[in-house]
Amino acid sequence: MADKRDYYEVLGLDKSAQDSDIKKAYRKLAKENHPDLNPGDASAEARFKEIAEAYAVLSDPDKKSKYDQFGHAAFDPSMGGTGVDFGDIFGDLGDILGGIFGGGRQRQQNGPMRGESIRTGISITFEEAAFGCEKELSIARIEDCSDCKGTGCTAGTTAEICPECRGSGAVHQQQRTPFGIMQTTVTCKTCGGSGKIIHQPCKTCGGTGSLRRQRKVSANIPAGIDDGQSIVLRGLGSAGKNNGPAGDLLVTVAVRPHPLFKRDGSSVLFTLPISFVQAALGAEVEIPSLDGKIKYSIPEGTQTGTVFRLKDLGIPYIRGKGRGDEFVTVKVVTPENLGEAQKAVLREFAKATGESLTPPDASSKKKHKK
Numbered sequence: 001m002a003d004k005r006d007y008y009e010v011l012g013l014d015k016s017a018q019d020s021d022i023k024k025a026y027r028k029l030a031k032e033n034h035p036d037l038n039p040g041d042a043s044a045e046a047r048f049k050e051i052a053e054a055y056a057v058l059s060d061p062d063k064k065s066k067y068d069q070f071g072h073a074a075f076d077p078s079m080g081g082t083g084v085d086f087g088d089i090f091g092d093l094g095d096i097l098g099g100i101f102g103g104g105r106q107r108q109q110n111g112p113m114r115g116e117s118i119r120t121g122i123s124i125t126f127e128e129a130a131f132g133c134e135k136e137l138s139i140a141r142i143e144d145c146s147d148c149k150g151t152g153c154t155a156g157t158t159a160e161i162c163p164e165c166r167g168s169g170a171v172h173q174q175q176r177t178p179f180g181i182m183q184t185t186v187t188c189k190t191c192g193g194s195g196k197i198i199h200q201p202c203k204t205c206g207g208t209g210s211l212r213r214q215r216k217v218s219a220n221i222p223a224g225i226d227d228g229q230s231i232v233l234r235g236l237g238s239a240g241k242n243n244g245p246a247g248d249l250l251v252t253v254a255v256r257p258h259p260l261f262k263r264d265g266s267s268v269l270f271t272l273p274i275s276f277v278q279a280a281l282g283a284e285v286e287i288p289s290l291d292g293k294i295k296y297s298i299p300e301g302t303q304t305g306t307v308f309r310l311k312d313l314g315i316p317y318i319r320g321k322g323r324g325d326e327f328v329t330v331k332v333v334t335p336e337n338l339g340e341a342q343k344a345v346l347r348e349f350a351k352a353t354g355e356s357l358t359p360p361d362a363s364s365k366k367k368h369k370k
Contacts, residue, residue, distance in 0.1 A: 004072050007054035015068065019059070026055040111169075112244035115142065117237045119250045124221060126258035130290055130315050132223035139217060139249065142210050142238035148202035150239070152209035157200045162191035169195040210239060219251055224266070224318030227255040260288055266315045266324025271331055274298060279332045289313045289326055296328075304332035 008015055011025040029051045031037070038044035057063045057075075066074040118141055124133060144150035153159055161167040165188035174183050187193040201207025217236055225231070230252045237247025255263075262269040272287060282300035286293045291313060307329050314324025338346070350357050 005050065006071075007058055007067060010050055010054040011058065017058075022055065022058050026051060026059070030055075111242060113241040114244050115238040115240040115247035117247035117250060119252065121252045121254060122219070122221075123254045123256060125256055126261060126263070127290060128221065129225050129227070129253065129255045130223065132225075132316075133221050135219050135221060137217050137219055137249075137251065138214060139236075140212055140214050141236075141249075143213050143215075144239050145202060145205035145209055145211050147204040148209060150209040152198050152202055152205065152207040154200040154202055159196035159198045162188060162195055162197055164188050164190035165195060167195040169193040210241075217249065219249075221251075221253065222318055223316040225253050225255075226263070226265075226318075227253065229253055261290075263315060266317055268314045268324070268326040269329070270326060271329050273331045273333050274302070276332060276335060279303070279330070287328055290315075298330070302330055302332075304330060306330045 008017065011017075011022065011029065013021060013025055017025075030048065033044045033048040033051060035041075035045045035048060057067050063075075118139055120137060120139055122135055122137060124135070145152075148155065151159065162169075165171050169188055169191065170185050170193065171188050172183055172185050174181055176182075188195070191197055198207045202209070205211050217233070219231065219233060222231065230250050233249040233251065235246045236249035239246050260270060268290060270288065272285070274283070274285065277283075278285070278298060279302045280300065282302070283298050285296055285298055287296050287310070289310065294310070294313075296308065296310075307327055310326040310328060312323050313326040316323045335342075347357065
């Protein structure tokens with residue numbers, strides 16, 4: 001999406017623009033670049049589509065919020081975005097621009113229509129999110145009827161072209177108003193907008209040409225995906241109508257918490273508890289990582305809160321090669337329930353370091369308990 005212009009720039013606005021400003025700018029630019037007013041001008045048509053796409057995002061509060069925060073990456077599945085379906089933007093422009101052109105360019109009611117996109121969710125482990133996995137999903141989607149092949153007619157029969165709308169699915173109506181004669185386009189009541197009349201409907205689908213079915217599909221979850229991100233599986237949504245393309249399947253990932261690790265972007269965070277002796281004298285310890293346990297030498301005199309970096313043991317980058325790092329935070333654990341011999345050793349240590357120890361009296365112990 002690096003070659004896309006900023007949507008605010010496309011509409012000639014800044015980011016403080018209000019809804020009314022966005023709508024006003026869109027109407028003005030759409031009218032100037034509409035293909036009906038610029039026949040044969042390919043550049044005007046390209047600008048018109050760019051303007052429509054910008055308006056589709058900035059006029060939607062949810063999409064606008066995501067765009068303001070992440071830019072075009074918010075809708076790029078390859079960058080962890082959710083994806084935006086622009087398939088119906090240009091087909092619906094006749095309705096959006098009706099007020100501008102007094103009816104505008106109407107799309108054929110029974111033309112090819114893109115199928116509905118489906119959303120679903122999946123729960124995966126911390127390790128599956130880090131290294132990727134393949135999951136089988138169960139989804140319910142609309143499919144063409146296998147008996148009538150999507151025609152809605154009983155095998156061996158065909159539908160009749162609607163005589164009212166002549167197969168377009170829409171009829172024009174004229175109405176006299178104080179401003180003159182206004183023409184509108186409405187759905188044909190005779191055929192219900194299908195453009196055809198089925199005399200012998202398929203018994204399996206009842207003449208609709210489609211059925212809702214439960215299907216199992218395979219989804220490849222990319223390495224490095226994070227909690228709440230989505231992937232888009234093109235063409236795995238519901239079937240389109242009138243030979244239109246199928247919709248998409250959008251899968252949102254939920255990553256289950258790990259008992260040891262936390263994640264911060266591509267970094268893995270781990271807290272390592274060590275004893276006072278290990279911290280003071282240094283020690284070789286085993287540290288868990290996504291690749292298994294590794295040996296690490298804790299230097300003597302290590303303080304609690306010290307952070308060690310384990311290079312290339314973090315989360316693989318979802319875009320490009322390489323991995324993040326693992327960061328290990330040391331926590332020195334104070335020993336409890338010491339025996340007399342252990343206490344004597346610590347007193348000798350305090351004496352050797354010149355540290356003065358004043359045992360707590362009975363009254364201070366009571367206060368501490370309270």
